[in-house]
Amino acid sequence: MAVRIGIPGSLLYFLYYPTWNTFFRELGAQVISSGKTTREMLDLGVKEALADACVPVKLYFGHVQALARQVDYLFIPRVVCLNKETTYCPKFLGLPDMIRHSLKNVPEIIDTRMDVREGWNALAGAYDRAGRALGAPVRLIRRAFQRAMAAERQFFSLLQEGWQPAEAMQMLEKGIRPGEKPPEGNPVFAVLGYPYIVHDQYISVGLLARLKKMGIGVITVENLPPKVLSRINLHLDKRLFWTLGDLVLRAHHFFLRQKTVDGVIHLTAFGCGPDSLVDKFMEMAAREHPDVPFMSLSVDEHSGEAGLATRLEAFADMVKRKRCTVSAQGNFPPRGRILSQFQNVDGRSGQPGDPAPPSQ
Structure with a gap:
């Protein structure tokens, strides 16, 4: 049976799910998303997250708990910088650690660090580490990365035509307009x-x-x-x-x-x-x-x-x-x-x- 990768349907999911989904599927993994937010997810997140955390972070905790028993790995990248100029919220940077030390019985977390300021091939290196965590061969990881970047370009092209993320994802996955x-x-x-x-x-x-x-x-x-x-x-x-x-x-x-x-x-x-x-x-x-x-x-x-x-x-x-x-x-x-x-x-x-x- 293919290894199951869980991607919580919150935070950067709305920008990079097509990228991550394509990458892991190209490696032969089964990608499982927690889907749309529900009241139950929010209640779970509010219960487990820090009281002073913002509601998106609380939601993320709920999405993780919804996935925990369905997958072998959770993909929670440590996204730092993707444009060489600005950084993401510090809660994004510490998100893997927050999940790992706050929730019990969560599967192994793939928390590859993404910071393009580390060099011209830093992003490719981040995906390489994610692929190696699954034991994938280098040749397969490189091909998966290239196809993931192509999916990302196609996704953002649809966004800039005026479609919203949910619509663009639907168009990419199902071909439904x-x-x-x-x-x-x-x-x-x-x-x-x-x-x-x-x-x-x-x-x-x-x-x-x-x-x-x-x-x-x-x-x-x-x-x-x-x-x-x-x-x-x-x-x-x-x-x-x-x-x-x-x-x-x-x-x-x-x-x-x-x-x-x-x-x-x-x-x-x-x-x-x-x-x-x-x-x-x-x-x-x-x-x-x-x-x-x-x-x-x-x-x-x-x-x-x-x-x-x-x-x-x-x-x-x-x-x-x-x-x-x-x-x-x-x-x-x-x-x-x-x-x-x-x-x-x-x-x-x-x-x-x-x-x-x-x-x-």
Whole structure:
């Protein structure tokens, strides 16, 4: 029987599951994901994780427990840096140790370190160590790595066409094309935040689905090529230290300056240290661009649907009234396909692993 590899369906799963899934399957392993978040997973995570951990980390603990008895190995990479400039949240760096020392009876953890600052072939070396942990031959590991990188490029290409991670994964795995996007004339909101909050349907209380049901188009950070975001001048003394926070803030500035969306929603997790800074910067930037409505929503393990739905509906109604007023005055700008201007940036699509120059 093939060795079973467990990949928790949280945190960087929303960006790199196609990569990791392809790599281990090419090595002959059976990949098992914990799937979508459930209330039971959240309850398990809240019980076992540290009380002051943010809700995404608590969720991760729950996903691990859901997988523990089904697999031979857990893949929990120690992701440090993938762009040579910024690093991931320190909780990501210590995640394998947190799981190993907090939960009992978990299978062996493959915790290969990924830090591209260690050399030009550091990423290939990280996957090589992961493959060797399974006893795979070098030739097979190299081929698996190449195919995993090809799957990653294809995945991020779909994201930059306007699809969201769940839709892109479905297209890659099953060849099923999701439903059509809202008509071009409908309002468009930028929903900004970390992918493991925005795209987790349970903890986000189905925010993206709610907006689409209202007939509102949605664009997220993942839909923008990092090569575009890297050119945004944030007018800060130095670049933000955290990878995902830096991308969120750059996307916010882009939308405010280009005015390609009707509103911006920042979805943040209560108790997130980096986000407490990012959200403040976003609020300050929004004050300088009052013509683009901005709202910040904070979620935690106690968030309920009613409160979020009420705020979301009120925000959407306000934006729609504003559009009607501006359109009646003849000042409403035509909105083409927002992402069309980003295709083939510098001859190819970008992805979160691409090097990006620091702020000017």
